[in-house]
Each structure stands twice: as structure tokens, then as C-alpha cells.
Amino acid sequence: MNASDHEIVLEGGVESIRYESDDREFQVIVLRHDGERRTTVVVRGAGLLQDEHIRVRGVERRRNTGELQLEATGIDHLLPSTKEGLVRFLASNLVKGIGASFAQKIVDQFGDETVTVLNEFPERLREVPGIGPGRSKAIVEAWREHEAVRGIMVFLQSHGISPAFANRIYRYYGDMSVSIVKTNPYRLARDIRGIGFFAADKIAQQAGIGEEDPRRVAAALEHALHEARIEGHVYLPQETAVERTKSLLRRDDLPVEAAIEDLLNQGVLVRDPGGRGPGDSLYIRARFEEEQETANLIHELLQAKTSIAPIGEAALRRIRKVFPFPLSEEQERALSTISRQPIAVLTGGPGTGKTTIVKALVTHAEREKATIMLTAPTGRAAWRLTESTGKAAVTIHRLLEFDPRERGFLRDRISPLEADLIIVDESSMLDQNLGRSLLRAVGPGTQLIFVGDADQLPPVGAGEVFADLIRSGAVTTANLNRVFRQGDASSIVVAAHEVREGRLPRIQQQPDGEYFFIRRDDPKEALKTIVEVVTKRMPKAFGLDPLKDIQILAPTHRGDLGNQSINAAIQKELSGHGPHITVRGHALYLGEKVMQTRNNYDLEVFNGDIGVIEEIDPRDASVTVAFETRSVKYGKDDLDDLELAWSISVHKSQGSEFPAVVLALATHHFKLLQRNLVYTGMTRAKQRLIIVGSERAFRMAVDHISGVERLTRLDERIARLEGGSFIDGES
Numbered sequence: 001m002n003a004s005d006h007e008i009v010l011e012g013g014v015e016s017i018r019y020e021s022d023d024r025e026f027q028v029i030v031l032r033h034d035g036e037r038r039t040t041v042v043v044r045g046a047g048l049l050q051d052e053h054i055r056v057r058g059v060e061r062r063r064n065t066g067e068l069q070l071e072a073t074g075i076d077h078l079l080p081s082t083k084e085g086l087v088r089f090l091a092s093n094l095v096k097g098i099g100a101s102f103a104q105k106i107v108d109q110f111g112d113e114t115v116t117v118l119n120e121f122p123e124r125l126r127e128v129p130g131i132g133p134g135r136s137k138a139i140v141e142a143w144r145e146h147e148a149v150r151g152i153m154v155f156l157q158s159h160g161i162s163p164a165f166a167n168r169i170y171r172y173y174g175d176m177s178v179s180i181v182k183t184n185p186y187r188l189a190r191d192i193r194g195i196g197f198f199a200a201d202k203i204a205q206q207a208g209i210g211e212e213d214p215r216r217v218a219a220a221l222e223h224a225l226h227e228a229r230i231e232g233h234v235y236l237p238q239e240t241a242v243e244r245t246k247s248l249l250r251r252d253d254l255p256v257e258a259a260i261e262d263l264l265n266q267g268v269l270v271r272d273p274g275g276r277g278p279g280d281s282l283y284i285r286a287r288f289e290e291e292q293e294t295a296n297l298i299h300e301l302l303q304a305k306t307s308i309a310p311i312g313e314a315a316l317r318r319i320r321k322v323f324p325f326p327l328s329e330e331q332e333r334a335l336s337t338i339s340r341q342p343i344a345v346l347t348g349g350p351g352t353g354k355t356t357i358v359k360a361l362v363t364h365a366e367r368e369k370a371t372i373m374l375t376a377p378t379g380r381a382a383w384r385l386t387e388s389t390g391k392a393a394v395t396i397h398r399l400l401e402f403d404p405r406e407r408g409f410l411r412d413r414i415s416p417l418e419a420d421l422i423i424v425d426e427s428s429m430l431d432q433n434l435g436r437s438l439l440r441a442v443g444p445g446t447q448l449i450f451v452g453d454a455d456q457l458p459p460v461g462a463g464e465v466f467a468d469l470i471r472s473g474a475v476t477t478a479n480l481n482r483v484f485r486q487g488d489a490s491s492i493v494v495a496a497h498e499v500r501e502g503r504l505p506r507i508q509q510q511p512d513g514e515y516f517f518i519r520r521d522d523p524k525e526a527l528k529t530i531v532e533v534v535t536k537r538m539p540k541a542f543g544l545d546p547l548k549d550i551q552i553l554a555p556t557h558r559g560d561l562g563n564q565s566i567n568a569a570i571q572k573e574l575s576g577h578g579p580h581i582t583v584r585g586h587a588l589y590l591g592e593k594v595m596q597t598r599n600n601y602d603l604e605v606f607n608g609d610i611g612v613i614e615e616i617d618p619r620d621a622s623v624t625v626a627f628e629t630r631s632v633k634y635g636k637d638d639l640d641d642l643e644l645a646w647s648i649s650v651h652k653s654q655g656s657e658f659p660a661v662v663l664a665l666a667t668h669h670f671k672l673l674q675r676n677l678v679y680t681g682m683t684r685a686k687q688r689l690i691i692v693g694s695e696r697a698f699r700m701a702v703d704h705i706s707g708v709e710r711l712t713r714l715d716e717r718i719a720r721l722e723g724g725s726f727i728d729g730e731s
Contacts, residue, residue: 008070010039011055011078013085014048031056031070041070053080053089077150079115083107086114098139105129106139118143145170152177168192182207186219197223197248211251217259221245222268225284229462233711234287234432237277275713287462290436294465295717297439302474302722304342304444307420308370311339311360318367319360327356334478335360341476342447345427345469347454348480349500350683351493354451355388357480358423361449362389370420375399375438377429377459379609381655383628385425393425395606396434397599400441404601409437416443426655427452432463432714454479455500456680460651463712471715474722491515492689496682499675504702507695515682515689517698523560523666526693527569530662533690534646535573542688544660546574547593547612551658552647553681555672561664561693566647574646579616581623583639590616594625595645595652603632608652610645650681661685665693665701673701 012033018040020027027043031054041056048054055076062068080086090103098106109128110117117124122140125131131139149170155178170177172191180187185203188195197219209216224244228236236244242256260282263269270288275281283291311319316332327335331353338344339361348354365372374393376382385393399417401410411417422442424430427450430438442448450466458464469475483497491514495505507517518533520526534552538544552570557563571592580589588594596609605627614631615624621636634642647664663681665673678701682689691698 007057007059007073009055009057010034010041010070012053013080013088014050014052014054017048017050028069039070040067041072043072043075048075051088053078053085083111090114098142102128102131102135102139105131119147148175148177152181155181168194184215185209186215189219190222211249212254214255214259214262217245217249217254217256218263220248221256221259221263222284224248225269225282228711229284229287232458232462232464234291234463235272235275235281235283235711235713237275237711238271238279238282240277240279241282272713274716276709276711281711281713287432290432291463291712291714291717294432294436294439294714295721297436297442298343298469298475298718299721300444301343301439301442301446301448304446306342306447307445308339308365308368308447311335311364315364315367319363322363323356323360327360328353328482330480330482331357331360334480335364337476338449338478339364339447342445343469343475344449345466345475345477346449346451346480347466347470347477349453349455349483349493350496351483351490352480353482354453354480357478358385358425358451359389361421361423362391365421368420371418373399373417373419373422374425375422376425376655377434378426378655379606379628380657381426381429384655384657396424396438397601397606398604400437402601409441411441412437413440415441417441417446418443419446421447421449423449423451425451427466428454428456428464429459429654430465431459431461432465432712433461435463435465453683455676456683457651457654457676458710463714464710465714467710468712468714468718472718472722474718492682492685492687495689496679499679499682499702502675502702502705504699507698514687515685516691517695518690518692519695520692521694521696523668523693526561526664526666527565530566530664530692531569531573533692534570534662538660538662538688538690542660544688546570546646547591549659550662551653551656551660551684552662552664553650553653553684554647554664555650555669555677555681557649559666559668561666561668563644563647563649566664567644570646571644579618581616581618581621581639583642586644588613588623588642588644590614593645594642595648597641597643600638600641603634603638605632605641608655610648610656650677650684653684654680656684657686658684659686660688661690663689663691663693665691665697667694667697667700669697670700673697674704675702676705677701 010031010033012031015030015032015038018028018030027048029041029043029048031039031041033039041058055078056070056072057074058070058072060068061071080089087103087107090098090106091100105128106125107114125136125139152169169181169188169192173180181203185207186200188203189197189200200219201216204216221241224241225236238260245256246252246254260269264271267285270283270285272281272283272288316335320327334346334357338346346354346357362372372391374385374389374391375396376385376393377396379395382393382395403410424438450469452466454467454470458467470477483493495515498505518529520529530552534546534550538550539546544550552566554561554563554566559565575589575592578590580587590613592613594611594613596605596607599606609627611625611627613623614626622633623639624631624633661681661684
């Protein structure tokens, strides 16, 4: 604030909120004060609600439009000081369940003592006509909850933390909220979604907790293990965990080993001898139990006998008659081998015949009158499986019957799936948590076959079940190597297999081929080319629709050739006009291609689902998105899960295929330029593949096998249970 600025103090009620950012950190409100006067106030970090009574300090600023606004420098949350204000306050959404009629009756009955009655003598509410025991209890509970939340808001704000998390904290801790936040704010990082170590550490510093406090060191250690999980690791070697914790706290002299022993004694962590890397393995307990249970489940299923007869010579003769083309010796051998196993893996690159094997397995199982279930991790992958087999496939979440109220699956060891054969496609996407949940629901005697491409990217979540099954050496694996689509001149398949084998494909530049490369070393020039290719050249040359047929992929979100820049440029060209809605500061227009960014079990839409906005309703700030099989209405609270999808990450494209793919590659993507990423991106294309960018970046990716080995011991545990020896990840 400048020395010449004069601070103004106003007290009143929030009549309306003209604008607020998605996190409610920035708001423009209309404050009603001094009778019927109204002032526009710009507020930061207060998280105000309509009808809330506040005292605001600030300075007046004149906008370019000429409007005079108050820019708040401080906010105090108050209770109304007049009877009229108190009635409005009690009748507002801030204190749910009272309503205008009873609010007026309560204030008429108790006048200036209303707040005292609510706080200290709530039983007197029975004196108000029409308020019986049930309504009295509901009003008291609503009032106490509001006061508790308000107290948390004030406390958090005094410690420099946004009050946006106040309701979440109160719902988790209840009346103990303020006490817990004061005594050990690091619990927030463990218990409250959205509050990480750094936010909790900020509160702790405000509360006077020192840098060397054992609670701080323990919280930093847990954070290091949590970050490792985000990187895909199930555990960390103890030495690595210690190093990461010290680096996080920027101190080499802190007693991290003592914190480990304390968390081990509390049962928060588990230490297990051995593992990849220096020292013993250090797990968050839930991850350790998850890995052990997964190995045990696989072991149990491997011991069971299945009800479907294996595919012998007679069955092969029948299959040959059904299929319009002959199966190769490799395919027939794979069919015979995996059909004899309770659990088996089928892997291979594009064009090697995985779909043919799946069809043959289904054909055989149907003849055996078996109950068959087909599933995949994502909706798009399940849809592809349905198209290729002609038999309905569903997502794993739907197969296991996720219950959003219980936040868990209804299908488990107590209520297993009733199937003779379960085939899981795109199994390379299975992380440890989902893999364990699936295995829990498979009953003894059910044949379970995992299908996927072992050379694709690992799953987004921690662990890599598909790779661990193969590495264990205990699960029979059929690896298809012969490419069948070369005879059809599929240059995409040929190029993808060259990348898979570490060879740079021939840089084809003819515009009429299936696969070609457009060299643009400057990322900004590459961006212009992508826009032109997607919006003009491909539609004109091949009759492809940018919305339905073409998908742009990029390794990362940021940078001149990242998803954010590409999406903004394509939006400007194709959809940036007409009706729209603003989400997280970005406009989404009617006809826009969007993607769901997290699993929403209430709406039954899942991370990576792509759709098109087909309706926008400004009255309730809702949109309707048309996905492949159905339309879904998004309310205001769900819109944060949508983002532009003209360009998406290669990771988010897993499990999907598109008629045409435009893959962006730049040297500034260097941290992510690795062989399996480019290979995964290339294999998403069915008919056309165009790579736009730097030839040097392409070479870097092909030459670089990811040096980051996922830290998981599932393969080792399976091998140990089966009495074999696992294949080390280096092999």
C-alpha cells in the first residue's frame, strides 16, 4: 500500500459474489453496508460465502472502466450486529436447515441474545413456536458446524493458509480440528486430500514448530515416499529415502534414521530386506500389504484348476474353419500354450495378431459353454475390445462394480466374479492398486489372461503388474513377434517396430503415405505446421475430421510444443467462438473436444475419457459432454475435471486408437524423450501417422531406453512363492 493511500474500513454482508477463481483464492464481491449502500470489493485468500458478515479493510482503486472498487488488505469474519442482519445470516446457506421463517422466529424470540442462546443455551430453542426436539437438534448441529468451520477459517488465515480447505478439515476431524492443526499440522498432509507437505509445513512454521522437530522430519520422509509413488515406485531403498528427505529439508544433519525407526514402530512404514538398490526396501505400509497380497492372489490362482478344456489339435481344427485366414504356427502355439494355464500373459507389438488370439480364445470358450468376461482399464480400450471381438467388454471399474459411497469395489474375495474366462486387454496399464483389486475378484477356477504390449509405457500409477508377471518367470507368457500387417503395406506398423527395436525409421516425407515426418526444428514453426496440418491439410488430402478422426499427441503439457500451447492454437482456429463456459480461467466452447482428468464414479466417467461439448446451460453453469456411448451432464462442481483434448499427452492416449495421429516432438521435451513413449504414441495411429518436429528429438527418443527402473518387488515375490527365480529387470 502506498503512503498516499487512505485505508477504508467497512462492515456488512456479502450480498453477492460477482466472480471467483476456481480455488476461491480470488473473489470480486458486492458488500452491502451502512443500510443499503453497496461497494464492490476485490478479495484475495478469504474464501467468502454469500451472506457472510465481514469487516473489510482496504483502499479504493478505479478500474479502467471508471468503476470504483475497494481492494481488500484485511478481512475479519463476524457475526451480524443487527437483528435484520442476523435474520438474513441465519436464513442463508451459511447455516443450513433453518430457513427464513424460523430465522425470523428465533430472532423475534431472543433478540440481541440470539447468538448467546445458540452458543450457550441451545435447549432454549424449544421456546420458539414450531421448534420441537428434532428441529432444535438439527439447528444446533448446523450452528455448531458453522462456528467450527468459521473458527478453522480464522485460524488458518492467521497462519497464512487459504481457508478453502476449512470444510474438508472439519469433515475429517470434527470438533478436534483446531486442536489437531495446532498440535501436529503435519497430520493434514497425511489425512486431507489436497494438502501436501509444503502447505502443512507452512502452518507448522507459523505455529512455532522448529526445523529439527521430529514431526517435521517424519512428515518429510512420508512425503518423499509419496513422491516416489507418483514416479511409479512401490518402495524406496532406505538409503535413497534418507537422501531424498534430507534434500527436501535442505539439511544433512537431521535425524532421518530416527524418524524411520519411529514410523516403523508406529506401523506407518514397513522395512523389508533386499530389493533393487542400496539397503533394505522401505514401504508405506499400505503399499507393502498391497504388493504382498497381489503376489499371494496370483499364487493361489496359479494352483487352481480351470473348467475350460485346453485347446488341442481338434479345437485348433475347428478354429481354423471359423477364421477366414490361416493362423501362423506361432499363433497356434500361443493358443495351445496359454489355454492350458489358469493365468497366462499374451504380449506382442502392433500387427502381431494379439486380437486374433483373443478372438480364437473367445470362440473356443463359447463352444465350451463357458461364461466369458472381457475388460480393459479404460473406456476407450474396452470399446475397442468390443469392436474387435463382437462381444461386450467393460472397464475394470465397471466389471468390479465400484461403489462411490463406500469408495471401493463390490466384487472381491467374498463376492467374486462368476466367470470361467476373464480376458484383460491393455494390461500394461494396470498399476498395482487396480491389479490387486482385479485379482481379489477372480475366483479359483477362473482362467485369467492378460493381454498387452510389454514395450509400451508403464502405467500412470505405482507398480507395473504386467511387466512383473512376465519378469517373475512363474506365469506362462506367449510373446508374438511376427508382424502380419507388413503385407498390407502398413508403414506405421513397420516404423513402430523399428522404433521398438531401437532403429530410427526412414524419414518419409511424401504427403500421401500412411506415415511421414515433417521436419520443423523451431518449436514455434512446428506449432504453426501442426495447426495447418490438422485444420487444413489432412482434412483436404484425406477427408479426415479434426474433431472425430485426428488426435494430436505431445510428450508434455508445457513449452511451445506442449499440449497447452497446441490446444490454445487449435482452439483459436477451430472452436474459439460462440457459447462457452470458463473453467480454471480457460474457456471451453460448444463443440469443443474435452477430456476427463480423474475418475468420477458418480458420473461414471473416467480419467482419459474423451468427448465433445454438445450443450452449455448458462443458467446453472453446466455443460453436457457427448462421449462415445452416452452423454453426461457436468454440474459446476464437476467442471474442474475437464480440460481441452485437441492435444493430449502420450500417457493419456494409452489404451486408445485413433484414425490419425499427429505426434509433436521437440528437443525441449528431452526429459521425456524415450523409446517407449514414442513407440506408444506411434502405435495409437490406425490409418495415418504424422510426426512434426525435430529429427534430432526423434533420434534422441529412439536411442534412449528409459533409465528409470520402477522399484517394485512383485515379480520377486511371485517367483519366491512359486519356487522359481525371477528375471531381473536388467535382462
